[in-house]
Amino acid sequence: MGFSVTTLIFVGIGIVASLCTRICFNRGPSANLFHLTLVLTATICCWMMWAIVYLAQMKPLIVPILSEGE
Amino acid sequence: MGEVARGGCCPPMDLFRSEPMQLVQLIIPIESAHRTVSYLGDLALLQFKDLNADKSPFQRTYATQIKRCGEMARRLRFFKEQMLRAGVLPKYSTTPIGVNIDDLEVKLTEIESELTEMNANGEKLQRSHNELVEYKLVLQKAGEFFHTAQSRALEQQREYESRQLSGESMETPLLQDQELLGDTKQVKLGFLAGLVPREKSMVFERILFRATRGNVFLRQATVEEPVIDPVSGDKTEKNVFVVFYAGEKAKAKILKICDAFGANRYPFAEELGKQAQMIREVSGRLVELKTTIDAGLVHRDNLLNSIGAQFEQWDALVRKEKSINHTLNMLSLDVTKKCLVAEGWSPVFATKQIQDALQRAALDSNSQVNAIFQVLHTRELPPTYFRTNKFTSSYQGIIDSYGVAKYQEANPTVYTVVTFPFLFAVMFGDWGHGICLLLAALYFIIREKKLSSQKLDDITEMTFGGRYVILLMALFSIYTGFIYNEFFSVPFEIFGPSAYECRDLSCRDATTVGLIKVRDTYPFGVDPVWHGTRSELPFLNSLKMKMSILLGVAQMNLGIIMSYFNAKFFRNCVNVWFQFIPQMIFLNSLFGYLSLLIIVKWCTGSQADLYHILIYMFLSPTDDLGENQLFVGQKNLQLVLLLLAFVSVPWMLIPKPFILKKQHEARHGVESYTPLENTDESLQVESNHDSHGHEEFEFSEVFVHQLIHTIEFVLGAVSNTASYLRLWALSLAHSELSSVFYEKVLMMAWGYNNVIILIVGLIVFIFATVGVLLVMETLSAFLHALRLHWVEFQNKFYEGDGYKFHPFSFSLQDDEE
Numbered sequence: 073m074g075f076s077v078t079t080l081i082f083v084g085i086g087i088v089a090s091l092c093t094r095i096c097f098n099r100g101p102s103a104n105l106f107h108l109t110l111v112l113t114a115t116i117c118c119w120m121m122w123a124i125v126y127l128a129q130m131k132p133l134i135v136p137i138l139s140e141g142e
Numbered sequence: 143m144g145e146v147a148r149g150g151c152c153p154p155m156d157l158f159r160s161e162p163m164q165l166v167q168l169i170i171p172i173e174s175a176h177r178t179v180s181y182l183g184d185l186a187l188l189q190f191k192d193l194n195a196d197k198s199p200f201q202r203t204y205a206t207q208i209k210r211c212g213e214m215a216r217r218l219r220f221f222k223e224q225m226l227r228a229g230v231l232p233k234y235s236t237t238p239i240g241v242n243i244d245d246l247e248v249k250l251t252e253i254e255s256e257l258t259e260m261n262a263n264g265e266k267l268q269r270s271h272n273e274l275v276e277y278k279l280v281l282q283k284a285g286e287f288f289h290t291a292q293s294r295a296l297e298q299q300r301e302y303e304s305r306q307l308s309g310e311s312m313e314t315p316l317l318q319d320q321e322l323l324g325d326t327k328q329v330k331l332g333f334l335a336g337l338v339p340r341e342k343s344m345v346f347e348r349i350l351f352r353a354t355r356g357n358v359f360l361r362q363a364t365v366e367e368p369v370i371d372p373v374s375g376d377k378t379e380k381n382v383f384v385v386f387y388a389g390e391k392a393k394a395k396i397l398k399i400c401d402a403f404g405a406n407r408y409p410f411a412e413e414l415g416k417q418a419q420m421i422r423e424v425s426g427r428l429v430e431l432k433t434t435i436d437a438g439l440v441h442r443d444n445l446l447n448s449i450g451a452q453f454e455q456w457d458a459l460v461r462k463e464k465s466i467n468h469t470l471n472m473l474s475l476d477v478t479k480k481c482l483v484a485e486g487w488s489p490v491f492a493t494k495q496i497q498d499a500l501q502r503a504a505l506d507s508n509s510q511v512n513a514i515f516q517v518l519h520t521r522e523l524p525p526t527y528f529r530t531n532k533f534t535s536s537y538q539g540i541i542d543s544y545g546v547a548k549y550q551e552a553n554p555t556v557y558t559v560v561t562f563p564f565l566f567a568v569m570f571g572d573w574g575h576g577i578c579l580l581l582a583a584l585y586f587i588i589r590e591k592k593l594s595s596q597k598l599d600d601i602t603e604m605t606f607g608g609r610y611v612i613l614l615m616a617l618f619s620i621y622t623g624f625i626y627n628e629f630f631s632v633p634f635e636i637f638g639p640s641a642y643e644c645r646d647l648s649c650r651d652a653t654t655v656g657l658i659k660v661r662d663t664y665p666f667g668v669d670p671v672w673h674g675t676r677s678e679l680p681f682l683n684s685l686k687m688k689m690s691i692l693l694g695v696a697q698m699n700l701g702i703i704m705s706y707f708n709a710k711f712f713r714n715c716v717n718v719w720f721q722f723i724p725q726m727i728f729l730n731s732l733f734g735y736l737s738l739l740i741i742v743k744w745c746t747g748s749q750a751d752l753y754h755i756l757i758y759m760f761l762s763p764t765d766d767l768g769e770n771q772l773f774v775g776q777k778n779l780q781l782v783l784l785l786l787a788f789v790s791v792p793w794m795l796i797p798k799p800f801i802l803k804k805q806h807e808a809r810h811g812v813e814s815y816t817p818l819e820n821t822d823e824s825l826q827v828e829s830n831h832d833s834h835g836h837e838e839f840e841f842s843e844v845f846v847h848q849l850i851h852t853i854e855f856v857l858g859a860v861s862n863t864a865s866y867l868r869l870w871a872l873s874l875a876h877s878e879l880s881s882v883f884y885e886k887v888l889m890m891a892w893g894y895n896n897v898i899i900l901i902v903g904l905i906v907f908i909f910a911t912v913g914v915l916l917v918m919e920t921l922s923a924f925l926h927a928l929r930l931h932w933v934e935f936q937n938k939f940y941e942g943d944g945y946k947f948h949p950f951s952f953s954l955q956d957d958e959e
Binding site: 101102105106110113120121124125126127128130131132135137138140 | 622688689
């Protein structure tokens with residue numbers, strides 16, 4: 073799986089989660105907007121973290137060097 | 143001011159802005175005032191202003207009522223004390239009582255006098271009971287002395303007589319007859335009997351001996367059971383004593399000494415017959431007294447029980463009454479003395495509810511006139527009120543403990559709810575520890591109802607209060623744990639095989655040159671192969687350091703964007719053009735560019751040295767980048783960015799103070815010529831509230847202020863970015879600690895192949911994990927996440943100089959006392 077596929081999965085999860093909160097916790101427009109903000113912030117944070125770790129490992133400058141004991 | 147119609151594309155977001163507030167004025171007829179305030183207290187949506195701040199508590203209208211309430215509260219405290227002493231627990235019942243406060247006052251007074259009388263009587267009876275018990279003891283013990291003494295005397299006499307019968311021997315002293323004669327001549331001995339506390343008995347004896355120069359004879363006998371001292375009412379261990387003395391002088395001395403030692407004396411008859419009679423009498427009286435005391439106690443217990451059944455309600459009623467009167471004292475009396483005038487803040491949405499409450503109160507108290515409700519216009523800053531629920535309140539608490547938001551200021555809570563647990567989890571990434579934390583949070587959430595009614599100790603209460611924060615912290619820790627691929631520091635190949643393999647089949651150079659990447663990048667998180675390799679630390683350090691900077695720059699940008707929302711909301715164009723935009727440019731031309739370089743470096747796999755690039759961007763921007771060049775046109779871009787950064791500093795500093803000055807002059811010019819618009823209303827308001835509009839404009843002050851702001855931002859951009867490196871440091875510490883515990887404790891114990899060592903190792907591992915990683919590390923990661931939000935995020939936009947909305951409410955009274 074490449075970078076863009078997983079990113080798409082994150083987008084998908086974000087959309088599904090926002091729809092879920094919209095359907096399950098429908099408490100009027102301003103509360104819904106708040107919930108949407110929460111879900112989007114969470115999705116973006118999680119995606120950022122994943123993307124950073126993924127990108128860092130894409131073109132390795134350092135490779136794993138096994139320690140002597142193994 | 144923030145009275146802006148909030149139209150536009152989207153509805154207003156919950157929690158983003160505090161509730162719009164209004165200053166309202168109520169004019170309440172005096173006959174319905176009490177009920178009105180009571181209903182408003184039930185509603186809990188109005189914060190009364192103290193209109194009598196200049197009056198002392200005694201000068202206020204309802205001072206006497208408050209005194210009455212205080213007196214009633216004192217009586218209730220007295221009852222509570224009595225109930226505690228008698229072991230009667232107040233029962234909690236919710237059935238409302240139909241007692242009004244006046245009846246209750248009468249009732250409480252009656253009960254109090256009854257109870258004090260009962261107590262006094264009981265005490266008196268108890269005292270005489272104790273005295274009798276002591277007396278009986280004295281009679282018994284001293285009786286024994288006399289009995290043994292007498293029997294010994296009889297024995298001696300018998301012996302003597304028998305000796306005399308056997309004829310005079312050689313040993314018979316010659317003066318025996320005289321001695322016997324002398325005996326009869328001797329003065330009659332007096333004696334005293336009583337009880338003395340055991341610990342003092344030795345001293346008592348010594349003092350008696352010294353005071354009378356040895357001319358006393360003291361007998362003591364210990365009383366096995368401790369007796370209750372009639373004077374103090376305490377249980378003490380005592381000795382019965384009988385002291386024989388000669389002469390009135392000695393008696394006076396002994397009496398004094400007895401008094402000094404707290405030794406109670408009791409009359410005592412010498413003859414055995416009389417003694418027996420006394421004992422009988424005393425026993426009879428004891429039984430009588432006991433029944434009387436018991437009957438009294440039963441009566442008292444009944445009374446206390448009946449108090450206990452209603453205590454909570456009375457207490458609630460008195461507290462309510464007291465707070466109502468306190469509130470009534472804040473209202474000012476109308477000139478006609480027929481109305482009370484109240485002023486206070488209320489959320490705009492509560493208008494209808496307040497009007498309803500007023501109407502109900504007028505109806506229920508048969509008042510002729512309704513209370514009048516009107517909205518006042520003021521320049522005073524309203525209090526800040528967020529409608530939080532049990533989930534958001536703890537997050538709002540985190541923000542509030544830094545500073546309460548200014549009225550209608552953008553509230554960081556909307557982002558903090560997610561970013562706070564997220565940044566915590568970046569430092570606490572381990573899904574094993576995350577699951578432990580999740581279980582703890584779930585325990586608190588499941589037992590929420592039970593725990594919230596209980597009284598908890600400080601630490602538990604804090605944890606309980608933050609249970610929803612801990613819940614999200616745990617969930618994000620599990621997520622970041624998967625990203626870091628650590629389960630109690632052990633990696634798993636959950637998302638497929640590792641991307642690295644040996645270079646050839648023999649795997650000879652795996653420990654020297656290293657493995658080679660053969661597959662696609664590990665799809666989710668850190669490749670498990672890194673764990674335990676020699677290059678693990680250099681790799682993770684570089685990754686986490688760069689991640690900290692990227693996350694930090696993102697969050698700081700969010701903070702600056704929030705300042706844009708604030709400026710837009712308060713219609714402050716100056717802040718948009720001369721604060722938001724140059725700040726954005728400055729931060730992103732330096733650290734946004736650094737982030738870009740990091741990402742480009744990762745994507746291209748370039749060997750460029752980013753520190754070198756960034757340092758030489760300042761030192762010699764025109765030099766060729768050489769091998770550090772990451773992309774074409776980098777040098778020109780750097781020049782442009784550097785220029786922008788240099789331009790944005792004076793852009794932030796200079797124009798704003800001048801524009802403010804101009805605006806101030808323009809406003810003053812206008813105000814001095816146009817008359818006040820609606821005269822009566824604004825006059826009324828001005829008289830009550832300090833206006834904020836007519837402050838002196840001190841240009842130098844404003845300029846210095848702006849200078850400080852600018853310096854703070856420019857230096858802060860550097861130091862705050864560096865501050866985000868704590869994310870790296872703490873996450874490194876966490877993973878290193880947990881791997882030390884795992885390898886040096888658990889794996890070493892496993893290596894011994896011994897069950898006992900394994901169990902000991904397991905116990906040490908569990909304690910170390912819970913104590914150090916789950917408690918200490920959680921706390922430190924929490925504090926660092928807190929700091930990153932309070933300082934690095936919020937100083938970009940948050941003023942936090944507002945004050946909280948404290949509505950008058952009955953449910954909140956418990957906190958006050």
